[in-house]
Amino acid sequence: MKPTDPSRFTPEDLESLREASVAGAQHAGQAMSQLTGLALRFSVPTVRALPIDDVPALLGGDEAPVVALYLPIYGDGRGNILIAMTPDAAGRLLDALCPGRPPGPPAAPDRMPPLEQSGLLETGNILAAAYLTAVSRHVRLNLIPSLPHLAVDMAGSVVDYLLVEMTRGQDAALVIDTQLMQAGGDGRLSARLLMLPDPDTLPEVLAALRSRRV
């Protein structure tokens, strides 16, 4: 099947995707605050068709070390969710989740203590489930997160696989970008949630959104 060029979506399409993501971002922020006991919230999402080369810059640049959680989305619409944070921010998150751990950024997955690993994976589960539940409710389609996968590596290397597998040779990807921030904090616990819808399944999602408008 010919892959869909994401730049063919209209500004109205992008706006309706953004609206659908707002509820997701709010819901995910609530879930994160309850999980960590910290005052966290997500920014209002932006939706853009970005050249795939520009995506690592959202995460600090090609070589920036990131702790990344990746979950494929299944159901009526497909795509990927990527949650990325700096090793420092991941350390902070783990301090909140696993009291008593030695402070500092986490190690590579193969050397990370199992408790810290499950702390991060569980964070991915909860964030993605909260986000997708709210989006599903808004679009009235079934969007199901699969199990999260963890990587600690350079931002460019973490996203190239996702982007290539999904865009299958296209130059651009549709990126719904939301930033997690700590209210009143020093800004060191921040994370980025990127939802990368598979452009091939978007027409159904957009049709569902349009039919809601009428």
Added chain:
Amino acid sequence: MGEVVAARDADAPGGLAICGLGSCVAVFLYEARRLRVGGMAHVLLPEPLPGSPLTAPGKFAPTAVAALLDRLIQLGAARGALRAKLVGGARMFAFGPRESLGDRNVAAALEALQREGIPVAGMDTGGTAGRTLLARIDTGEVRVTSLRGEPRLL
């Protein structure tokens, strides 16, 4: 991603670099004897897909190797002196089919090089870590770094 770059040594004195390579594969070609021209392709996928835009041959292993070879010969490379070094093709997330996209990229690049009759002089491929590489046209040397372990020289 998907670029094909060929250069004379004098025009790329610092070498050619790709930062943050995951499942993609870098194919570096250089002249083993004269060391005057060299080039690199940043391959995304093992083969073009039906309907893939053919405007960017550098994305797919067979077309990337062919395009790189064309450009090097245009720059005056001695075809028989060309050697290849391959870097990348990691599995960044532990899941999915036994043969990852990275593995398939490496296999497809090797196959394309064999078809063109270009010997492979060095490889640092597979594994689970992302890589950054710097390839020198004037020495044929490739320096590979990652967030884990020591830099590697090919």
